[in-house]
Amino acid sequence: xxxxxxxxxxxxxxxxxxxxxxxxxxxxxxxxxxxxxxxxxxxxxxxxxxxxxxxxxxxxxxxxxxxxxxxxxxxxxxxxxxxxxxxxxxxxxxxxxxxxxxxxxxxxxxxxxxxxxxxxxxxxxxxxxxxxxxxxxxxxxxxxxxxxxxxxxxxxxxxxxxxxxxxxxxxxxxxxxxxxxxxxxxxxxxxxxxxxxxxxxxxx
Amino acid sequence: xxxxxxxxxxxxxxxxxxxxxxxxxxxxxxxxxxxxxxxxxxxxxxxxxxxxxxxxxxxxxxxxxxxxxxxxxxxxxxxxxxxxxxxxxxxxxxxxxxxxxxxxxxxxxxxxxxxxxxxxxxxxxxxxxxxxxxxxx
Numbered sequence: 001x002x003x004x005x006x007x008x009x010x011x012x013x014x015x016x017x018x019x020x021x022x023x024x025x026x027x028x029x030x031x032x033x034x035x036x037x038x039x040x041x042x043x044x045x046x047x048x049x050x051x052x053x054x055x056x057x058x059x060x061x062x063x064x065x066x067x068x069x070x071x072x073x074x075x076x077x078x079x080x081x082x083x084x085x086x087x088x089x090x091x092x093x094x095x096x097x098x099x100x101x102x103x104x105x106x107x108x109x110x111x112x113x114x115x116x117x118x119x120x121x122x123x124x125x126x127x128x129x130x131x132x133x134x135x136x137x138x139x140x141x142x143x144x145x146x147x148x149x150x151x152x153x154x155x156x157x158x159x160x161x162x163x164x165x166x167x168x169x170x171x172x173x174x175x176x177x178x179x180x181x182x183x184x185x186x187x188x189x190x191x192x193x194x195x196x197x198x199x200x201x202x203x204x
Numbered sequence: 205x206x207x208x209x210x211x212x213x214x215x216x217x218x219x220x221x222x223x224x225x226x227x228x229x230x231x232x233x234x235x236x237x238x239x240x241x242x243x244x245x246x247x248x249x250x251x252x253x254x255x256x257x258x259x260x261x262x263x264x265x266x267x268x269x270x271x272x273x274x275x276x277x278x279x280x281x282x283x284x285x286x287x288x289x290x291x292x293x294x295x296x297x298x299x300x301x302x303x304x305x306x307x308x309x310x311x312x313x314x315x316x317x318x319x320x321x322x323x324x325x326x327x328x329x330x331x332x333x334x335x336x337x338x339x340x341x
Contacts, residue, residue: 017319033206035236036213037311041318055207064228071208072235080318081243082250084279095278117279118235132318193318196250 016180020045020129023176029135034078041080042132042192047172050124050136053149063148066120070139073097073116074124077134085188086198090157096198098126102157104166109184111169120144123154125169128183128191135176137169217309233308235280242280245291249277252295266294 023029023045030051032044046054054071058064077083077097085099086092089110092099094117103110114124114136121142126134140151140161154161173182183191212232215225249257259277263270268290276283276291283291 033209033313035308036205036209036313037308039314039316043317043319057207060226060228064226065231068212068228068232069235072232072239076236076239081239082246093278097279 016130016177019177019180020133020135028176032074032078032136034075038075038079040078041194042078043134044074044078045129045133045135047135047137049138053139058148063146066118066122066146067148069118070116070122070124073114074136077114080132080194083192083195084198085192085195087186087188092198098192098195101125101162101166104163104170107166107170109182111166120146122146122149123165125165127169127173129177130183131190132193135173135182137172138165140165213309238280238282241283241288245288245295246277248292248295257295262291262294266290268294 020029024031028048030046030048032046032054034040054067054074058067083097084095086096087100089100089102092115097115099113099115101111101113109127112126112128112134114126114134116122116124122139123142124136124139126136129135138151139149141149141153143153143155145153151165152161154165156162188195188197212229215223215229249262259273260270263273266273273291275281276287
């Protein structure tokens with residue numbers, strides 16, 4: 001890499017990190033804490049919607065159990081444990097915890113989802129701010145109504161609700177980081193450490 | 205400490221005479237246990253892959269079908285103690301050191317993030333304070 005390109009990439013890295021840290025300090029984003037005593041090997045940034053969802057009081061029951069599973073799914077990412085990722089839209093199976101969604105034609109970059117597969121399945125729409133730093137924007141039920149979420153189930157892949165989830169994520173990014181782009185490209189190592197592709201783990 | 209943390213530890217700290225630990229808390233730690241176990245198994249498998257292990261070889265060594273091995277190594281699941289033992293024996297002739305008890309109570313927040321490590325590697329100072337998380341704790 002030439003000196004100029006090296007300096008350019010360093011400046012880009014500096015600016016996005018300064019930008020997201022400022023959003024955290026300003027209370028626009030919330031940094032998910034790992035379970036006390038765990039290392040923060042990755043960062044998950046939450047929107048107000050998600051922070052409120054994880055923090056609000058809930059009566060003991062199915063909703064509280066499901067929400068705690070969601071919390072552990074997100075904290076598992078922060079703790080830096082191994083993640084299986086699917087980068088091919090529509091091809092994620094039960095192995096993949098994170099999948100890339102098909103980009104909308106009008107958007108410059110594709111959105112991702114964190115896949116919480118235990119029934120009732122949930123999807124957390126997200127983007128990679130930088131390597132090992134995810135911006136989690138909104139959580140939607142996958143197929144069935146979930147009383148404690150205000151969103152209707154996403155349903156089929158080509159449904160308007162999927163499109164709305166992707167649009168909401170794209171809009172959140174543009175509002176938070178108007179001058180920056182999320183991580184893009186096909187190299188998994190640019191997105192996450194300690195992760196493998198869905199197919200690589202499955203090979204015999 | 206964020207609400208979602210205090211909620212988890214509320215009943216845990218009550219000791220042997222405390223109330224029943226709520227099911228939602230138990231579910232959280234069940235999920236965490238499964239994720240940690242999966243991380244341990246997949247890390248061991250990936251390490252042994254460097255030494256020539258494949259899922260087919262593991263299936264043969266552990267006396268299981270390739271489909272079963274594929275399922276076990278695909279995602280966190282409800283593995284039995286017998287299955288875990290078979291997997292570890294087949295992968296690396298190991299016993300699971302993973303099962304060492306460590307108290308969940310009185311753990312101190314680790315003053316570490318992956319960002320520190322990157323800064324050290326780059327030989328640069330952080331662009332801004334990074335202990336935002338700990339201000340909230």
